[in-house]
Amino acid sequence: MKNLPEQFAHPYTFAPKFKKSVVYFSMEFAIDQSLKTYSGGLGFLAGSHMRSAYQLKQNLIGIGMLWKYGYYDQTRNADNSMAVQFREKIYSFVKDTGIRFQLTIQNRPVWIAAYFLPPQTFGSVPMFFLTSDTEGNDNWARSLSYHLYDKDASTKIAQCMILGLGGMKLLDELNYQPDIYHFNEAHAVSGVFHLYKKFGKLAEIKKHLVFTTHTPEEAGNDKHDINLLESMNFFNDIPLTEIRKITGIKDNIFNHSLVALRFSKIANAVSKLHGDVSRTMWNGHSGVCPITHVTNAQNNLYWADEELEKARRKSDTKKITARKKELKKVLFKTVADQCGKLFSPDVLTIVWARRFAAYKRPDLLTRDRERFERLMRNTRYPIQFIWAGKPYPFDEGAISNFNQLYYLSHLFPNMAVLTGYELALSKTMKDGADVWLNTPIVTREASGTSGMTAAMNAALNFSTFDGWICEFATEQNSFVVPVAPNYPEWDRDNTDINNLMDALEQKILPMYYDRPADWQSTVLQSMNDVNAFFDSDRMATEYYEKVY
Numbered sequence: 001m002k003n004l005p006e007q008f009a010h011p012y013t014f015a016p017k018f019k020k021s022v023v024y025f026s027m028e029f030a031i032d033q034s035l036k037t038y039s040g041g042l043g044f045l046a047g048s049h050m051r052s053a054y055q056l057k058q059n060l061i062g063i064g065m066l067w068k069y070g071y072y073d074q075t076r077n078a079d080n081s082m083a084v085q086f087r088e089k090i091y092s093f094v095k096d097t098g099i100r101f102q103l104t105i106q107n108r109p110v111w112i113a114a115y116f117l118p119p120q121t122f123g124s125v126p127m128f129f130l131t132s133d134t135e136g137n138d139n140w141a142r143s144l145s146y147h148l149y150d151k152d153a154s155t156k157i158a159q160c161m162i163l164g165l166g167g168m169k170l171l172d173e174l175n176y177q178p179d180i181y182h183f184n185e186a187h188a189v190s191g192v193f194h195l196y197k198k199f200g201k202l203a204e205i206k207k208h209l210v211f212t213t214h215t216p217e218e219a220g221n222d223k224h225d226i227n228l229l230e231s232m233n234f235f236n237d238i239p240l241t242e243i244r245k246i247t248g249i250k251d252n253i254f255n256h257s258l259v260a261l262r263f264s265k266i267a268n269a270v271s272k273l274h275g276d277v278s279r280t281m282w283n284g285h286s287g288v289c290p291i292t293h294v295t296n297a298q299n300n301l302y303w304a305d306e307e308l309e310k311a312r313r314k315s316d317t318k319k320i321t322a323r324k325k326e327l328k329k330v331l332f333k334t335v336a337d338q339c340g341k342l343f344s345p346d347v348l349t350i351v352w353a354r355r356f357a358a359y360k361r362p363d364l365l366t367r368d369r370e371r372f373e374r375l376m377r378n379t380r381y382p383i384q385f386i387w388a389g390k391p392y393p394f395d396e397g398a399i400s401n402f403n404q405l406y407y408l409s410h411l412f413p414n415m416a417v418l419t420g421y422e423l424a425l426s427k428t429m430k431d432g433a434d435v436w437l438n439t440p441i442v443t444r445e446a447s448g449t450s451g452m453t454a455a456m457n458a459a460l461n462f463s464t465f466d467g468w469i470c471e472f473a474t475e476q477n478s479f480v481v482p483v484a485p486n487y488p489e490w491d492r493d494n495t496d497i498n499n500l501m502d503a504l505e506q507k508i509l510p511m512y513y514d515r516p517a518d519w520q521s522t523v524l525q526s527m528n529d530v531n532a533f534f535d536s537d538r539m540a541t542e543y544y545e546k547v548y
Contacts, residue, residue: 004176008097008126010059011119018058020548021178024049025167025188027159028071028148029064032122033424036070036089037129039148040355040390042214044423045270045449046184048299050124052540055301058125061178063167063188065159066094066115066129071148072393074419081403082419084393086147093121094129099173100136103166104233105158110144111136112166114173123301130166151394157224157232160256164191165236180548183211183264186222186256192263193236193243202246202263206289210547211264213257213291214446216277217359221257229254248287261288268547269293270447273470277443292546295471296447297539300531303453305431312458312527317520320527324434324458331432334425335386339409339416347414348512349384350462351433351454353421356391356398359444361493363401365437366408368497375501376412381509388418388429430454435479435508438463439496442483455530458523462508464496472534477526479503 002021003009028043029035031050038044046062053060069086077083099114113134117127132144144158168191171177183189195205215221226249229235235243244250247259261267261282267289269275275293282288300309305327311319328345335343343349356362366372375383387405391398402417409415418425430436436454438445438461448467455461461478463469473480481503484495511519 002177004061004126005174008061008116008128008174010057010126012057014059015057018053018056018060018544020059020180020544022058022060022180022182022548023167023171023176023178024060024062024182024184025163025191026062026064026184027163027187029062029127030423031117031124031127033422035091035094035117035122036422037064037067037148039071041447041449042185044298044426045214045296045447047124047423048297048302048536049540049543050127051122051299051302052536053125054119054123055299056537056540058540058544060125062125062127063163063170064127064129065145065148065163066091066131066133067148068131068133068146071390074390074421076419080406082391082399082406093117097128099170100134101166101169101173103161103169104237105141105144105161106154106232108141110141110158110162112162112169114170128167128170130162130170132162149392153224154228154232157229157234160187160222161190161232161234164188165194167191168194179208181209182543182548183209183260185212185214186260189256189260189263190234190236192259193234193238196238196246197236205263206265209264211260211267211289212270212294213261213267213278214270215257216274216281216444216446218281221255223253223255226252226254258282258285258288261285261291264289266547267291268543270296271468271471273443273467274446294539294542294546295468295534296449296452297534297536298449298452298456300456300535300537303427303430304456304531308458308527309456312524312531315524317524320458320523321516321520327431327457328434331386331428334418334428335416338418341413341416343384343414343416344382347382347384348434348509349386349432350435350437351386351388351429351459352437352439353386353388353426353429354438354448354450356389356402357395358397358401359441361439361441361496362387362389363405364439364493364497365500366405367493368501371497371501375504376414378509381505381513382414383504383509384414384416385412386416386418386429386433388421388425390421426450426453430457430459433457433459434512435460435462438466438469439500440464440466441492442466442486452530452534455526455534458527460508460522460526462500462503468534472529474529477522477529479508
């Protein structure tokens, strides 16, 4: 069947150039603050894609997971150290489709229920969410869809099976066969073994499958023992000898991304630099499909403050400056509420906010303590710093890093560390930031899209030269530090610290306070440049043109 059943259909006639039918599989989607089916950047990106696809009238639907406890709620313990809280999420706006089917996981039948998010609810394409937390399942089976990125390896494999094999079974239940299956990351790769049974040969799957890789980290590409996967029914009852033949895997290590690359007609990285890194990374492997790039983007309609956007279109820098002060006051209410600190809208405010991970180096500027203190106590050029972000709930190193920053903030009335970094806080922080700080180790950040939405809201990017920044930054629209030598690590980090501090002291602070007209023209240039290329309407269009 070429069309979805009427009750799940798109509420529009497809635009002529977007008629090809696509199903987009993703482990996480950040569609709205109230729907907690995401952890970070991958979800933010997927959410923007689903919104732009709706705005452009594309023939695309999304399939994801309905997580009972979401990722986690980030709160504080009695001593203010970070606490991980798992609280049940209940949504009245996600509709039960009544569709139920079974998957075999670890030789046990597991019921899967499908829920539907109507397009008009949040302005997204039709979205389906799968869960095993449904009647007929025991506690073990129900628990498979409790936690996004469960720490138990076999549970996470089962989650990937629900998304991949379960997503394909859902399409059968809907009697819907799209032209293209799009895997956003390799989590859904088990789905290819459903397609193999359906189409009978690899060449036929290759006509219909595309894959987006987001991970330049070798460790970030999931690998499992092929015998463990077989014991869990990951391969959809296809004999292991045949699996080895079609996947090309000779040893016992099943690399999910590698198999996705071998089964796809084309794959894409998520920035120009990431494309180069990915082609080099997979170069030594046989049977890998061509890898192009579609640079990530974010949805302007969702992220940009309306008044800032109106002022940008009129090139009204005075209005942008005035509105920015209003938005800073809104952010500072959250700072006062969470941290008991009163920030001033007249002071340059720098924000570092994204997932806490070691390669992103959240604490980088604080490592030269003497220089950081000097910066924080400078009365001629005052400064305010805000940090936020969620570490993986079981990454003790990242949680410790978060806590150390929080304890350090007690020494400075102009430093705050916030909890609860989700869509709503992210929006508030981008609205209220003057400068959006980004400090990844170069080539380790595939895209790092948070700076795009900050730029849409009149914040200037201040970054190492990585990810999307390489395609955006000029001396007229942002502050970028030179690439440091890669080894030894302490030397690289010290070079980055010194370059970042020099830029702050010699360029950013003097421009903000002494040359406000230059600051305003840089902000306007940044806003115009980010909207010219980094709005997700361009990205969603490019997927049809370059990938589908």
